[in-house]
Amino acid sequence: MVYSGTVVTFWRVYRHSDHWLSSNAMQKLIRNEKLHSQTVQGIVQTFYEALKSWSVIRKTDPNAKPPRRLSKYHPMPFKSSAIKLNDGTLTLSTGRGNEPIRIPWKFELPRVCEITFNGEEYVLNAVYEAELPAEINGKGHAGVEFGDVHMAAVYTGQKTNIANGRELRSKSHYRDHVKAHFMSEMSKCKKDSRKWNRMNRARKRTMRKLNHQVKDIMHKQTNAIVCVMKNEGTQTVGIGNVRNTGKDIGYRSPIGTVRKMIAYKSERMGMTVKYIIDEHSGRVCPYCGQQNNKNHRIFKCGKCGFERDKDCVSAINIRSLAEYREYVPVIGDMTPPVGIRYYADSLRTSAAKPA
16 A cells, blocks of 8 residues: 555645655655555655656657556565564564564575565565676677567677577467466356356466466576677677567567566676667668668668678667667678577577578
């Protein structure tokens, strides 16, 4: 109720007085006797972080909507002042006079904890402070383009690496098919009946398993991409805009999640991330600069004859925009792209056929 109260209070004050309450003022208004004060402040801060993100996004997307939706099960953050570890028991404070949450714990004292609800059970997430990454030797630039057929294409100035998206696309299609099947069968039952509840529990259990499989694919593929950039001395990563990508492919696209993963993992490795607006990067020839108006899977320049997958062409041009702020032709021959495939047991790289 803390997050929903924050949303209601903020927009009610804005509607009546045309005034935006600050984060400090909101923390003084929102109180909850059943939670630790730092937990309440953390929940309030999540709303203002969402509000800040919206103010940045609406500069490029006027259709972006502010955070107005209420949350029934909002994550409960616990800061370091509310966390204690004694004799293998993790104690999370819920405020003075309230019974704390005690959990058997065999790990070290976490820096921050968060309790979330996944629809069926409560999950505790613990955050530990990691060591700073070693400084990357080199000042290289890389361009990253996202798509549906290929999860991501990366050009580092030396070669192009393509993360195969077949497994992710197949698993996402299957997940949506399973969800539609459960919803169809549940629609034939009376809501909250014994059969409906049994099928609803099965749906949540199955969807949770499939969601974990999808995340496993994305994490392993993005880890391989970031490691490739690090090994080749990349310091600045140019990431293409994906706001209009994946809207017409027929299922819930994971492209935005892949973009976020590569961005934060690159920053953790000590790289700098730049977001590039690349509306026509897949149509400009990286060798001669000629623009091709045809939007096909394979890019073929009508002037110099250069031919390659359009995601590779976009990655090359995004790298030019990140380094020079304009399209600069590539000098010299370009090696064939290298494919990065997903394997359930491990990740291996194999040479891909030239596009």
